[in-house]
Amino acid sequence: MWVFYLISLPLTLGMVLMTLRYFAGPEVPRYVLFTVGYTWFCSLSIIILVPADIWTTISNPPHHNENGGISVLWSLSYWSTFLLTWAVVPLIQGFEDAGDFTVTERLRTSVHANLLFYLIVGSIGLFGLILLITMHKIRSRGVLGFAMACSNTFGLVTGAFLLGFGLSEIPKSCWKNADWTTRQKVLSHKIAKMAVKLDDAHQDLSNAIVVAQATSNQMSKRDPLRPYMNVIDDMLTQMFKEDPFFKPQGGRLGENDMDYDTDEKSMATLRRHLRRAREEYYRYKSEYMTYVMEALELEDTIKNYDRRSSTGWKYISSFRPARTGKIGALLDTVEFVWKCILRKQIQKLLAIILGTMSAAILLAEATLLPSGVDLSLFSILVNSVKSEEVFVQ
Template sequence: MIDIAASPSPVPSVVFSVAALFCISVVALLILRYYLPLRTTPAFLLVPVFFALWLPASMVLLVPIDLASSAMVDDIDARGIWLNLRTLKVSWRITYWLTFALTWFILPILGEYSDSGYRDPKGKLLDSLRANAQYYAMVFGSGALGLIYVVISYGHFSESLKSTVMALAYCWGLILAIYLMGHGLVSIPRRLFRNANVSGRLRRIQTQAPKVYEKMDDAEMDLEDLELQVAELSRRKGGSASFFQDWIEELVDMTNLPESQPGRATAVRGSGNQSPLPNVITEKYLAELTRRLVRARHARSRYLNEWNRLLEDAVKTQAILDSAASKKLESGKASPSAGFWDRHTVFTPYTRFLFHYHLVPYLQIALAAILSLASVCIVWSELVKGLFPQLSVIRYSVIHHEVASKGQVGFAGQVIAAIWMVYMCAAALISITEIKVWRGRALVRRNTAQESAFWYASQVARLSVPLTYNFMTFLGSIYRDTVFYDFLGQLINLTPLGKWFDYLFPAFILLPVCATLFGLYGKVKRVVGFGVDVLDDGDEDTDERGAAFGTGSWREGRDLIERELNGTSAAIRARRGGGDIGGGGGGGRSAPVLSIPRAGRRDGGSTTAGGGPTTPFGTSPTAGMTAGPSSTRPQANTSARRVGRATAAVPDGEPDDENFFEAFGHRVRNTIDTLDTPKWLQDIGQGIKKPKWMGGDGDEGHGGGGGAREGGSDVRRWFGGGGGGGGESGEGRIRL
């Protein structure tokens, strides 16, 4: 590789660059294959999402090449992989403007297009444009204000429009990138440190189990409510519904209603929160119902996948912990869907125990220590790059040569620069997956919803350019000679406001770093969040009893996992009608494809099939192997479960569309409804008990008067009178 880099001709560098781009393409395809079924995914989804991943990854290759190529000296040995400046300029233009178009136009429109419930492409496109109208109004409004400022500051209009567009896009992306990267720089090393403790990792899995199970159960109930609504809709044969019979039949095909009587409302059991059907069925109503049904199916797929992954992690962690006694760790039989490395292994049970129980924790601790040091270096470089650029640690790790009093980047410096950029991008992108975004967006293995795929791809494209340019500012004055600075940097620094923003705003990375490091998110969530997760800072917020805030304790999670693994939930999970949720939807509409069996419907009773006593999870401990399809599933003991879903009416619109005040009122009401009445308050309602010498409740059955026991009051009993009939004192006798 040294000979290739030292060649005076750029041909070896071109060959290396093409080979690197091919490897990046293969990695991007593997990522798409992991989250999407390539054969059944339409091309309008695969092509833009592929480029949204491929273009940012190619920037990791372009930046080191640009740094080495900008060294305008005759010492070729000081360069690494280099290209001529014209090739670099064309590459940067194509990469930047394609990324810009994907971020601000193509991916948002296609995302809403795939999420629309209309049947025809024209209706989907118009619905997508209406949904993005407010978004584009904000973008163009900000652009107009920025253009006025640039014209006043710069004095020319020739470059004002382009510079305004590029500078505003960079500033918005930098705000998001700095916040997400600051969170990830703490979250990644801390997660490695925590996972090194096997028992602590198992405890955290058990703590998360009730919350994950409740979300999965809620997703199933929401889907059942919509299926009930479709069942009621299919019973309408006349009126306005007769104009949409084909559409209604497609909705019925998307559900798992019994084929013999698809319109029977008793076929499924929902939560009782399904919205009433309108008197007049319109196209807009059917489009909204279709969109909600597709979202509910994907939500159920998401939480089923999350629950199965949690069970798998719990089984593996428990096996590693139990192997400490026998010094052997059996791998067991691999599943048919397992990968190559899971099906084939060279470890014996003893070497597998040594690897997982002793070696892996130390490797995790070592990697966490290295990444922690890297995080400190990145934060330090962000703080000093504006005033003291010579103190940047990243600068000295990348620039190794000084030729003619000018810093040069060799091949080793290029590799180190690529590693720094990969870690910064990974910290920001991992934080995106931890954000609890609206509309239930999530990445699900082989079953990611189309709208979720477009949204995550747009975030990757949006963060790539700000992170790339932000890294180059760590290197001091050398980055001003690059092609990328000539293309983007001078437009950002066109006005004093843009220059100061570029240098001073990254210092605010201390805010997300400190918030994540000291668990500020969990504290704010306890005070004002009402149990709503915004950003997972990795802190379980455990109290002195070991219970996570807003969920059940780790003991409840342990029991819930044991029931699931012992067959209780597996026995009561029967496929409804013998079909799974991946049954085809009509009209070319994509439907989620699941390899997970359809969950059975739950009865509304409070007893189990075995008739035994109920546990806090809602099922008998002995009902695991005998429960039939009509048994109830174990319920997590959470506050939301005690409230009961049937007590609150769901509005006609989506729950996600409620405003802040409605959501705040609902959370306050749910919090008040779940409060248990104190014992002292219950005693006040029962009245004040009389003492024994007054014949109160304390001496019932011991000579007290019957009238007193029946709630009467007779003053003669104070003197032994005939108020009660029996006792030591007879009728008419006075006792002193």
């Protein structure tokens, strides 16, 4: 059992860290990174718990209810996910989204927003429950069971939708991405779509900057709200220092854009709007540049493949200096073989494997209810090696 934990635990942690590194922005606080990382780890903990649980069930004698520490791990994963979903993550999300100037005010804003959301949802649920009781659809003693059934139904339906999307979309996208012509068309469409979003985000950020500058200019130095305005001015200064090439263009004042200097809450709203506009602009800019670079690299790969006879099967990149020496020539050949030949074949092979796994899962789910019929590929594999712990896991 411990051998499997020593393998699966570092693997799961590595997946979480790689995902965090890929998605996290440069200014994300550490406590947010830790919370998101632990949340993803709880979600991916099934990679560790399910194989261990299967082996525990197989190795124990029949009618053995004691399953040792695996139940503790399942409980830890469940309650951690429960608390993170309904309390911790929404609270941190609201705290980070708030534009208030003190920690206390940001926390208060987050709590207020979450309580309002839960109050609305709870009121709707309570109204539906009272309606069902008055219509004699359920009895008061069955409320707990009804709530559990609704919770399970929501989880099953949501899981079915997500699973159905993943079972078909992931193999299909892997197969399509292996075709260069199709991938070029997809990237062209994404670049055009992202260019529109980037232009809108640039306009929104320009408007936010113009509003902030106009509000600062009309506010006197003795104004009680001036300290809050100084914080926003520092944000603008830091923004232009980090990106000196950004130029606000087309910024204009709206009808109510000069009403931010009325109280502390309005200043917090201005700060929040400026920060969200900035984050949205740089997020779209990053996505746009990612798609553009991928399209250029794909075009580079196609050109290298077409000119393979004249270049001697060496990859000549347009984005880096040419390599020199014998090792450089060898690396160019290896890069050509990987990018122009092997990668697309591996993508097709991966698509076939994932498609086969999807078909096996669908077949197993379709034959789950009939007794005496076991068409689950995973069940057959587990039963064939059920005496070997490592192979089962």
